[in-house]
Amino acid sequence: MRRFAAFWWDFVVGDDWRVAVGIVAAFGLTALLAATSVPAWWLMPLAVATILWVSLRRAAR
C-alpha cells in the first residue's frame, strides 16, 4: 500500500512537491481574480515562470 501511494506521489508530484502546490495556488488565485472585473489572463504564465525558476534554482545548488 505504501509503495502504491509512493508510486502515485512520484508520478503526479515528481521531484519537487512545491511545484504542484504552486500550481494549485496559482489556479486558485487566477479563479479569484477572474471573478472580478480585473483581467486575469497574465497571472498563470507569470506564476508558472516563477514556480519553474524557483524550483530550478533549488535544484541547481
Added chain:
Amino acid sequence: MLSAFLASAVEMVEALTIVLAMGVTRGWRPALTGTGAALLALAAIVSALGPALTVVPIHTLRLVVGALLLVFGLQWLRKAILRASGWRALRDENAVFARESEEARAAAHTEHAGLDWYAFTISFKGVLLEGLEVAFIVLTFGSTQGSIPLAAAGAAAAAVLVVFAGVVVRGPLSRVPENTLAFAVGVMLTTFGIFWGAEGAGVDWPGGDASLPGVLVFVVVCAFGFVTALRRRRLAFA
C-alpha cells in the same frame, strides 16, 4: 497529436532499452509477453477512462486537465532544462542497457505459467510505467480536443516507429535526442496546461484561441532563458 507522438517516442525509447535488456539476457518470449500485457493494460486504461471524461463539463475538464498537464509538463521541462544546462547528467541508454542486463544476468530463474518471471515482470513494469504518462497525455489532450482516438494514434505511431528502429538497430536507441524531445514535450504540455487551465479557472484570453501561440512563445523564451541563466550559474560555481 504531436504532443502524444513526441511524449510516446521518449517513453518508448526508455521502455525499449528495458525490454531489449530482458530479451537479450533472459529470452524474448517472456520479454515480449510482458510488453504485450503492459500494452493491453494501457489500452484498457485509455478505453475505460476516455468515455468517462467526455461526460465531465468542459470548464471543469479544462481546469483539471490544465492542472495535470502543467504538473506533468513542468516535470518534463524542469528535468530537460537541468540536463541542457549541465546540472543533471543526460540519460545514457547504453549505460542503462548495460546495468539492466547485468542485473538480469544476476537474477534468479523462476518460472510461472511457463515464463521466466523476472523477464516478464521487468518488461511489464517497464512498459506500463513508461507508458502510463503517455496514456494520461493521450486522455487529457484527446478529451479536451474532442478526439482521444487521434491522440492515441499519435502515441501508437511513435511506439511502432521506436520498435521498428529498435529492430533495425538491434540495440538501445542511444542516438535519439531524448533531451531535445523531452524539452519539446515539456514546452507543449506547459503551454496547453497554462491555456486550458486558465480557461477552466474562468479566464478570457485576449483574442481567444489566437493567444495560444503567444503563450507558447512565452514558455519557449522562459525555458531557453532559464537554460542560459543556469549555464552561467554553473560556470560561476565551477
